[in-house]
Amino acid sequence: MATLHIPTPLRAYTEGQAAVRVDGTTVGEALAALESAHPSLTKHLRDASGKLRSFVNVYVGDEDIRFLEREATPVGADTEITIVPSIAGGGR
């Protein structure tokens, strides 16, 4: 189990939930649990080959999983996983 934080732009696909508890011992398993509960999320998180999209970053604690073991990064019961997508707003 780990806690997964969902950013505002993706909450439209999680019935508005900001954080969910998910099963899994790695980031990949936790994301898979999230995606199986909310299948419409997948196309926003992954490209056609199943790779995490390059404008979606995933953090374990305050570390980017690209600099850990990517989706194989282990997670425990107290782990906080945060999805941080690219946003561009600010001007108009």
Added chain:
Amino acid sequence: MSLLPELSNEEIARYSRHLILQEVGLEGQRKLKASKVLCVGTGGLGSPLLLYLAAAGVGTIGIVDFDFVDASNLQRQIIHGTATIGVSKVASAKARIADLNPNVTLDIYEEPLTAENALRIFAGYDVIVDGTDNFPTRYLVNDACVLLGKPNVYGSIFKFEGQATVFNHQGGPNYRDLYPEPPPPGLVPSCAEGGVLGILPGVIGTIQATETLKILLGIGTTLSGRLLLYDAMNLRFRELKLRRDPDAKPITELIDYQGFCGLTPEPLAPSEPFTRLSARQAHERRQAGWDPYVLDVRKPFEAEIVALPFADRLHPHEDVLTIAASLPRDRDILVHCKLGGRSAKACEALAAAGFTRLFNLDGGITAWATDVDPTLPTY
């Protein structure tokens, strides 16, 4: 120290609260007077940024924008006012800054920032502040800062959430280390489609202004290497580590940023399984007797603000297929939303479900209100 400009008696009085701060002091204030900051965008983020940088006594401020002040801007773009609705944003900002601090020298660039002019415009400034609203310009600002070795003070906002950091400062990471590539168009909604709490850019823009002053003064610890996340709804700040990406491709030149962000429309348009109509085209067709089934794919609260009087059905675009069985297959269907993005997605979903007579209202109800029926409000 001797190369720094002197302060007049008026400036000494004006900046007295800075002068008695040891960390700023007379030398720091003179440094600010000698400093040059470029602010790209005078919108939600640019408004508080420009006001605070001007008030703080940054000697030269450049502003890049080619938009005009609209009533819908005033909920958050506090440098502009009711009196400047319809005026160019740079002229509106210039008047406000001249009143706030006449000691500031303003450089006005009333033009879009492009790969052709960015390096020339950026060259004369110490710090670049990114207050833009779109991915192509953000990557352009980043790449130009990397090529010129200038710090890029970054902020962006969406609904109730903001992000801020300092890119490319003293060998620190840049935007491409954080996000190597932009999202494809349409996948991430803009503030115009998703909405934004008016105060949010005030918080993020003020953080950007703070970081800018710290860089100019050489004091404190900047956000370089840290991504600050702000969640206004739960009042939570979080910090994430930001590192140089060893796999990042080196930035060697400016590129076609519209193309990089997938915004070059030509290759996509012909293969779309629906027909695009401008508000004027749809209106002309209706005048000539065209009677499509009109499907509004916005949220119910948006239809409460304004709706087309001849709409037949309201159903949000995300799960439009759940009503597919009750939509006519033997009649044209005109799909609309606020700006045309969500309705295009709904058209694609319906086309995949076998519908063939689909029309998308480009520009949405906003274009209809602007170009056809000005009695309707825009939001």
